[in-house]
Amino acid sequence: xxxxxxxxxxxxxxxxxxxxxxxxxxxxxxxxxxxxxxxxxxxxxxxxxxxxxxxxxxxxxxxxxxxxxxxxxxxxxxxxxxxxxxxxxxxx
Amino acid sequence: xxxxxxxxxxxxxxxxxxxxxxxxxxxxxxxxxxxxxxxxxxxxxxxxxxxxxxxxxxxxxxxxxxxxxxxxxxxxxxxxxxxxxxxxxxxxxxxxxxxxxxxxxxxxxxxxxxxxxxxxxxxxxxxxxxxxxxxxxxxxxxxxxxxxxxxxxxxxxxxxxxxxxxxxxxxxxxxxxxxxxxxxxxxxxxxxxxxxxxxxxxxxxxxxxxxxxxxxxxxxxxxxxxxxxxxxxxxxxxxxxxxxxxxxxxxxxx
Numbered sequence: 001x002x003x004x005x006x007x008x009x010x011x012x013x014x015x016x017x018x019x020x021x022x023x024x025x026x027x028x029x030x031x032x033x034x035x036x037x038x039x040x041x042x043x044x045x046x047x048x049x050x051x052x053x054x055x056x057x058x059x060x061x062x063x064x065x066x067x068x069x070x071x072x073x074x075x076x077x078x079x080x081x082x083x084x085x086x087x088x089x090x091x092x
Numbered sequence: 093x094x095x096x097x098x099x100x101x102x103x104x105x106x107x108x109x110x111x112x113x114x115x116x117x118x119x120x121x122x123x124x125x126x127x128x129x130x131x132x133x134x135x136x137x138x139x140x141x142x143x144x145x146x147x148x149x150x151x152x153x154x155x156x157x158x159x160x161x162x163x164x165x166x167x168x169x170x171x172x173x174x175x176x177x178x179x180x181x182x183x184x185x186x187x188x189x190x191x192x193x194x195x196x197x198x199x200x201x202x203x204x205x206x207x208x209x210x211x212x213x214x215x216x217x218x219x220x221x222x223x224x225x226x227x228x229x230x231x232x233x234x235x236x237x238x239x240x241x242x243x244x245x246x247x248x249x250x251x252x253x254x255x256x257x258x259x260x261x262x263x264x265x266x267x268x269x270x271x272x273x274x275x276x277x278x279x280x281x282x283x284x285x286x287x288x289x290x291x292x293x294x295x296x297x298x299x300x301x302x303x304x305x306x307x308x309x310x311x312x313x314x315x316x317x318x319x320x321x322x323x324x325x326x327x328x329x330x331x332x333x334x335x336x337x338x339x340x341x342x343x344x345x346x
Contacts, residue, residue, distance in 0.1 A: 004254070007210065007262040009217065060220040063228065063251030069258075072265065 002058070003051050004066040005073060011055030018090070021050060021068070025088035032084040037077045044080070048073060118241035122229035125249050129222045132256055136218065139263035140211050146270035147204050153277040154201060157194045160281070161187055168319075172326050180322070184315045193280040200273050207266050214259050221252050 001018050004010045013021075024047045031039035047070065058064060068090050071083050083089065164187035171179035225248055232244045 004258065006258055007214070007265075009214070060217050061224040063221060063224055063248045065247065065250045065254055069254075072262070 001067040002064050003055060004069045005048070005051060006069060007072045010058040010062075010064065010066055011051050012058060013051065013055045017050060017054050018067075021047060022088075022090045024050070025084070025090045028080075029084045029086070029088045032077075032081055040077065040080060040084070044075070118236075118238050118245060119229075119233045122233060122241075122245055125245065126222070126226055126229055129225060129252055129256070133215075133218065133222060136215055136256065136259055136263065139260070139267075140208070140215060143204070143208055143211065143263060143266045143270065146267065146274070147201065147208065150197065150201055150204070150270060150273055150277065153274065153281065154194060154197050156281060157190050157197065157277065160190045161194065164190065169322060169326060172319075172322055177319070177323075181315060181319060184318050184322075188314055190280055193277060197273060197277050200269070204266065204270060204273075207262075211259070211262055211266065214255075214262065218252075218255050218259055221255050225249070225252050 001013050001015055002010055003013055003021070024043050028040055028043040028047070031037075031043055051070070070089060071079060075083070164183045168180040168183040168187065171177070171183060228248050229245075232241050232248075236244060
Protein backbone atom coordinates (compact mmCIF):
# COMPACT_ATOMS: atom_id res chain seq x y z
CA UNK A 1 0.00 0.00 0.00
CA UNK A 2 1.05 3.60 -0.53
CA UNK A 3 0.63 6.10 2.28
CA UNK A 4 1.06 9.82 1.96
CA UNK A 5 1.73 12.03 4.95
CA UNK A 6 0.36 15.40 3.87
CA UNK A 7 3.17 17.86 3.31
CA UNK A 8 5.88 15.20 3.48
CA UNK A 9 5.50 12.70 0.69
CA UNK A 10 4.58 9.11 -0.15
CA UNK A 11 5.76 5.87 1.41
CA UNK A 12 5.38 2.28 0.26
CA UNK A 13 4.33 -0.03 3.08
CA UNK A 14 3.85 -3.80 3.13
CA UNK A 15 0.17 -4.65 2.62
CA UNK A 16 0.04 -6.36 6.03
CA UNK A 17 0.37 -2.95 7.61
CA UNK A 18 -3.02 -1.91 6.26
CA UNK A 19 -4.78 -3.81 9.03
CA UNK A 20 -2.65 -2.31 11.78
CA UNK A 21 -3.04 1.18 10.34
CA UNK A 22 -6.78 0.71 10.04
CA UNK A 23 -7.01 -0.38 13.65
CA UNK A 24 -5.11 2.69 14.84
CA UNK A 25 -7.27 4.82 12.56
CA UNK A 26 -10.48 3.46 14.10
CA UNK A 27 -9.19 3.97 17.61
CA UNK A 28 -8.18 7.52 16.68
CA UNK A 29 -11.73 8.17 15.50
CA UNK A 30 -13.19 7.02 18.80
CA UNK A 31 -10.63 9.10 20.75
CA UNK A 32 -11.69 12.15 18.75
CA UNK A 33 -15.37 11.31 19.30
CA UNK A 34 -14.77 11.17 23.05
CA UNK A 35 -12.93 14.47 22.94
CA UNK A 36 -9.84 12.66 24.27
CA UNK A 37 -6.99 14.77 22.88
CA UNK A 38 -4.21 12.98 24.77
CA UNK A 39 -5.48 9.63 23.54
CA UNK A 40 -5.66 10.90 20.00
CA UNK A 41 -2.10 12.32 20.15
CA UNK A 42 -0.78 8.95 21.32
CA UNK A 43 -2.54 7.03 18.52
CA UNK A 44 -1.55 9.63 15.94
CA UNK A 45 2.13 9.30 16.85
CA UNK A 46 1.79 5.51 16.61
CA UNK A 47 0.38 5.88 13.09
CA UNK A 48 3.26 8.14 12.06
CA UNK A 49 5.73 5.78 13.66
CA UNK A 50 4.36 2.81 11.74
CA UNK A 51 4.87 4.69 8.47
CA UNK A 52 8.37 5.76 9.52
CA UNK A 53 9.39 2.23 10.58
CA UNK A 54 7.92 0.14 7.78
CA UNK A 55 7.66 2.65 4.94
CA UNK A 56 10.08 3.37 2.13
CA UNK A 57 9.87 6.76 0.47
CA UNK A 58 8.81 6.65 -3.16
CA UNK A 59 11.28 7.83 -5.76
CA UNK A 60 10.68 11.35 -7.01
CA UNK A 61 9.87 10.13 -10.51
CA UNK A 62 7.24 7.60 -9.43
CA UNK A 63 3.72 8.61 -10.38
CA UNK A 64 1.48 6.71 -8.00
CA UNK A 65 -1.80 7.44 -6.33
CA UNK A 66 -1.87 6.96 -2.57
CA UNK A 67 -4.00 4.30 -0.94
CA UNK A 68 -4.44 6.53 2.06
CA UNK A 69 -3.52 10.13 2.83
CA UNK A 70 -2.71 11.02 6.41
CA UNK A 71 -3.10 14.62 7.59
CA UNK A 72 -0.02 16.78 8.21
CA UNK A 73 2.20 15.69 11.08
CA UNK A 74 1.32 18.81 13.11
CA UNK A 75 -2.42 18.33 12.69
CA UNK A 76 -4.32 20.22 15.39
CA UNK A 77 -6.98 18.51 17.47
CA UNK A 78 -9.57 20.81 15.92
CA UNK A 79 -8.47 19.72 12.42
CA UNK A 80 -8.44 16.09 13.53
CA UNK A 81 -12.07 16.46 14.54
CA UNK A 82 -12.83 17.14 10.89
CA UNK A 83 -10.68 14.29 9.52
CA UNK A 84 -11.10 11.42 11.93
CA UNK A 85 -14.82 10.82 11.65
CA UNK A 86 -17.04 7.93 10.67
CA UNK A 87 -14.92 5.18 9.20
CA UNK A 88 -11.79 7.25 9.60
CA UNK A 89 -9.15 7.86 6.97
CA UNK A 90 -9.34 4.22 5.95
CA UNK A 91 -12.82 2.83 5.29
CA UNK A 92 -13.52 -0.52 6.90
CA UNK B 93 -11.80 6.83 1.24
CA UNK B 94 -12.92 9.41 3.76
CA UNK B 95 -11.19 12.51 5.05
CA UNK B 96 -8.41 14.36 3.35
CA UNK B 97 -7.58 11.57 0.94
CA UNK B 98 -11.17 11.27 -0.12
CA UNK B 99 -11.61 14.93 -0.84
CA UNK B 100 -8.41 15.26 -2.79
CA UNK B 101 -8.59 12.20 -4.96
CA UNK B 102 -12.24 12.74 -5.79
CA UNK B 103 -11.45 16.15 -7.23
CA UNK B 104 -8.69 14.84 -9.51
CA UNK B 105 -10.56 11.81 -10.63
CA UNK B 106 -13.53 13.95 -11.59
CA UNK B 107 -11.27 16.28 -13.53
CA UNK B 108 -9.42 13.54 -15.32
CA UNK B 109 -12.52 11.58 -16.25
CA UNK B 110 -14.17 14.76 -17.54
CA UNK B 111 -11.12 15.28 -19.71
CA UNK B 112 -11.17 11.75 -20.99
CA UNK B 113 -14.89 11.96 -21.77
CA UNK B 114 -14.49 15.15 -23.72
CA UNK B 115 -11.61 13.98 -25.80
CA UNK B 116 -11.68 11.20 -28.34
CA UNK B 117 -7.97 11.42 -28.74
CA UNK B 118 -5.90 10.43 -25.67
CA UNK B 119 -2.84 12.23 -26.97
CA UNK B 120 -4.80 15.49 -26.86
CA UNK B 121 -5.75 14.79 -23.25
CA UNK B 122 -2.14 14.03 -22.44
CA UNK B 123 -0.87 17.27 -23.92
CA UNK B 124 -3.61 19.26 -22.25
CA UNK B 125 -2.90 17.53 -18.92
CA UNK B 126 0.76 18.36 -19.14
CA UNK B 127 0.06 21.96 -20.09
CA UNK B 128 -2.31 22.27 -17.09
CA UNK B 129 0.35 20.86 -14.77
CA UNK B 130 2.91 23.37 -15.95
CA UNK B 131 0.40 26.20 -15.41
CA UNK B 132 -0.43 24.99 -11.91
CA UNK B 133 3.24 24.74 -11.09
CA UNK B 134 3.41 28.51 -11.60
CA UNK B 135 0.66 28.95 -8.98
CA UNK B 136 2.63 26.77 -6.60
CA UNK B 137 5.73 28.90 -7.12
CA UNK B 138 3.72 32.05 -6.53
CA UNK B 139 2.22 30.53 -3.38
CA UNK B 140 5.66 29.77 -1.97
CA UNK B 141 6.83 33.29 -2.83
CA UNK B 142 3.83 34.66 -0.88
CA UNK B 143 4.79 32.61 2.16
CA UNK B 144 8.31 34.04 1.96
CA UNK B 145 6.92 37.59 1.76
CA UNK B 146 4.66 37.00 4.76
CA UNK B 147 7.59 35.65 6.70
CA UNK B 148 9.63 38.76 5.95
CA UNK B 149 6.77 40.91 7.22
CA UNK B 150 6.71 38.91 10.43
CA UNK B 151 10.44 39.42 10.82
CA UNK B 152 9.88 43.15 10.49
CA UNK B 153 7.16 42.99 13.13
CA UNK B 154 9.54 41.09 15.35
CA UNK B 155 12.21 43.78 15.11
CA UNK B 156 9.59 46.47 15.78
CA UNK B 157 8.58 44.61 18.93
CA UNK B 158 12.23 44.45 19.93
CA UNK B 159 12.43 48.21 19.60
CA UNK B 160 9.28 48.53 21.70
CA UNK B 161 10.85 46.48 24.47
CA UNK B 162 13.90 48.76 24.50
CA UNK B 163 11.74 51.87 24.39
CA UNK B 164 9.45 50.76 27.21
CA UNK B 165 12.48 49.90 29.31
CA UNK B 166 13.89 53.38 28.77
CA UNK B 167 10.57 54.93 29.60
CA UNK B 168 10.33 52.97 32.82
CA UNK B 169 13.76 54.26 33.86
CA UNK B 170 12.79 57.80 33.00
CA UNK B 171 9.61 57.48 35.04
CA UNK B 172 11.55 56.20 38.05
CA UNK B 173 14.03 59.03 37.88
CA UNK B 174 11.06 61.39 37.96
CA UNK B 175 9.57 59.61 40.90
CA UNK B 176 6.66 58.27 38.91
CA UNK B 177 6.53 54.66 40.01
CA UNK B 178 2.98 54.28 38.65
CA UNK B 179 4.14 55.12 35.15
CA UNK B 180 7.22 52.95 35.48
CA UNK B 181 5.00 50.05 36.47
CA UNK B 182 2.70 50.64 33.50
CA UNK B 183 5.68 50.71 31.12
CA UNK B 184 7.12 47.52 32.59
CA UNK B 185 3.79 45.75 32.33
CA UNK B 186 3.65 46.60 28.64
CA UNK B 187 7.24 45.55 28.26
CA UNK B 188 6.44 42.12 29.74
CA UNK B 189 3.58 41.64 27.28
CA UNK B 190 5.76 42.72 24.34
CA UNK B 191 8.56 40.38 25.44
CA UNK B 192 6.25 37.41 25.76
CA UNK B 193 4.79 38.07 22.33
CA UNK B 194 8.26 38.55 20.86
CA UNK B 195 9.38 35.17 22.13
CA UNK B 196 6.41 33.37 20.66
CA UNK B 197 6.75 35.28 17.39
CA UNK B 198 10.40 34.31 17.06
CA UNK B 199 9.61 30.65 17.71
CA UNK B 200 6.93 30.74 15.06
CA UNK B 201 9.20 32.46 12.57
CA UNK B 202 11.74 29.64 12.88
CA UNK B 203 8.96 27.10 12.43
CA UNK B 204 7.85 28.94 9.34
CA UNK B 205 11.41 28.88 8.03
CA UNK B 206 11.50 25.09 8.35
CA UNK B 207 8.15 24.86 6.58
CA UNK B 208 9.41 27.07 3.80
CA UNK B 209 12.34 24.73 3.23
CA UNK B 210 9.97 21.78 3.10
CA UNK B 211 7.72 23.58 0.60
CA UNK B 212 10.67 24.34 -1.63
CA UNK B 213 11.85 20.74 -1.49
CA UNK B 214 8.34 19.55 -2.34
CA UNK B 215 8.11 21.97 -5.22
CA UNK B 216 11.25 20.43 -6.63
CA UNK B 217 9.71 16.99 -6.21
CA UNK B 218 6.58 18.15 -8.04
CA UNK B 219 8.69 19.48 -10.91
CA UNK B 220 10.36 16.08 -11.19
CA UNK B 221 6.96 14.39 -11.29
CA UNK B 222 5.71 16.74 -14.00
CA UNK B 223 8.84 16.04 -15.99
CA UNK B 224 8.23 12.32 -15.55
CA UNK B 225 4.69 12.82 -16.78
CA UNK B 226 6.01 14.60 -19.87
CA UNK B 227 8.29 11.68 -20.72
CA UNK B 228 5.62 9.14 -19.92
CA UNK B 229 3.00 10.80 -22.10
CA UNK B 230 5.21 10.44 -25.15
CA UNK B 231 5.66 6.74 -24.37
CA UNK B 232 1.92 6.32 -23.90
CA UNK B 233 1.19 8.10 -27.17
CA UNK B 234 3.65 5.92 -29.05
CA UNK B 235 2.96 2.53 -27.50
CA UNK B 236 -0.62 2.14 -26.39
CA UNK B 237 -3.97 1.81 -28.02
CA UNK B 238 -6.54 4.46 -27.19
CA UNK B 239 -8.29 2.28 -24.58
CA UNK B 240 -5.10 1.24 -22.84
CA UNK B 241 -3.79 4.78 -22.98
CA UNK B 242 -6.80 6.08 -21.07
CA UNK B 243 -6.02 3.86 -18.07
CA UNK B 244 -2.33 4.81 -18.12
CA UNK B 245 -3.18 8.51 -18.37
CA UNK B 246 -5.47 8.36 -15.34
CA UNK B 247 -2.81 6.68 -13.22
CA UNK B 248 -0.06 9.06 -14.17
CA UNK B 249 -2.18 12.19 -14.02
CA UNK B 250 -3.63 11.27 -10.63
CA UNK B 251 -0.12 10.77 -9.30
CA UNK B 252 0.88 14.27 -10.35
CA UNK B 253 -2.45 15.75 -9.26
CA UNK B 254 -2.20 14.34 -5.77
CA UNK B 255 1.28 15.75 -5.33
CA UNK B 256 0.10 19.11 -6.56
CA UNK B 257 -2.94 19.28 -4.26
CA UNK B 258 -0.84 18.23 -1.31
CA UNK B 259 1.60 21.06 -1.91
CA UNK B 260 -1.31 23.45 -2.41
CA UNK B 261 -2.71 22.48 0.99
CA UNK B 262 0.68 22.86 2.67
CA UNK B 263 1.04 26.36 1.21
CA UNK B 264 -2.46 27.24 2.39
CA UNK B 265 -1.63 26.07 5.90
CA UNK B 266 1.57 28.09 6.03
CA UNK B 267 -0.28 31.18 4.83
CA UNK B 268 -3.07 30.78 7.38
CA UNK B 269 -0.48 30.48 10.10
CA UNK B 270 1.35 33.67 9.11
CA UNK B 271 -1.96 35.56 8.97
CA UNK B 272 -2.72 34.57 12.56
CA UNK B 273 0.75 35.56 13.69
CA UNK B 274 0.59 38.89 11.91
CA UNK B 275 -2.70 39.72 13.58
CA UNK B 276 -1.40 38.87 17.04
CA UNK B 277 1.84 40.79 16.67
CA UNK B 278 -0.12 43.74 15.25
CA UNK B 279 -2.38 43.79 18.30
CA UNK B 280 0.60 43.99 20.65
CA UNK B 281 2.13 46.77 18.57
CA UNK B 282 -1.07 48.77 18.88
CA UNK B 283 -1.02 48.26 22.59
CA UNK B 284 2.50 49.56 22.79
CA UNK B 285 1.60 52.55 20.64
CA UNK B 286 -1.36 53.33 22.88
CA UNK B 287 0.94 53.40 25.87
CA UNK B 288 3.70 55.52 24.46
CA UNK B 289 4.83 57.90 27.15
CA UNK B 290 5.75 60.72 24.84
CA UNK B 291 4.74 63.15 27.49
CA UNK B 292 5.07 61.63 30.90
CA UNK B 293 2.87 64.24 32.51
CA UNK B 294 -0.04 63.58 30.20
CA UNK B 295 -0.71 60.06 31.23
CA UNK B 296 -1.67 60.91 34.75
CA UNK B 297 -1.69 58.54 37.65
CA UNK B 298 -5.02 56.83 37.13
CA UNK B 299 -5.13 53.37 35.66
CA UNK B 300 -7.08 52.99 32.47
CA UNK B 301 -8.64 49.78 31.18
CA UNK B 302 -5.55 48.79 29.24
CA UNK B 303 -3.41 49.12 32.35
CA UNK B 304 -5.69 46.97 34.39
CA UNK B 305 -5.83 44.38 31.66
CA UNK B 306 -2.08 44.42 31.28
CA UNK B 307 -1.55 44.00 34.98
CA UNK B 308 -3.69 40.89 34.85
CA UNK B 309 -1.99 39.39 31.82
CA UNK B 310 1.57 40.01 32.84
CA UNK B 311 1.25 38.91 36.44
CA UNK B 312 2.62 41.29 39.03
CA UNK B 313 5.62 39.33 40.28
CA UNK B 314 7.90 39.83 37.31
CA UNK B 315 7.04 43.51 37.07
CA UNK B 316 7.57 44.00 40.81
CA UNK B 317 10.99 42.37 40.63
CA UNK B 318 12.06 44.40 37.68
CA UNK B 319 10.79 47.61 39.20
CA UNK B 320 12.71 46.97 42.41
CA UNK B 321 15.86 46.19 40.46
CA UNK B 322 15.55 49.31 38.36
CA UNK B 323 14.98 51.47 41.40
CA UNK B 324 18.04 50.00 43.08
CA UNK B 325 20.15 50.57 39.97
CA UNK B 326 19.02 54.12 39.50
CA UNK B 327 19.05 54.96 43.18
CA UNK B 328 22.54 53.64 43.82
CA UNK B 329 24.18 56.15 41.50
CA UNK B 330 24.94 59.65 42.76
CA UNK B 331 22.95 61.28 40.05
CA UNK B 332 25.71 61.26 37.47
CA UNK B 333 24.39 58.15 35.80
CA UNK B 334 20.79 59.28 35.55
CA UNK B 335 19.41 58.34 32.14
CA UNK B 336 18.77 61.05 29.61
CA UNK B 337 15.21 61.65 28.56
CA UNK B 338 14.49 61.23 24.90
CA UNK B 339 12.69 64.52 24.73
CA UNK B 340 13.75 67.51 26.79
CA UNK B 341 15.51 67.52 30.09
CA UNK B 342 14.15 65.88 33.20
CA UNK B 343 12.32 68.30 35.41
CA UNK B 344 13.77 68.92 38.80
CA UNK B 345 12.26 67.06 41.67
CA UNK B 346 11.80 63.44 42.71
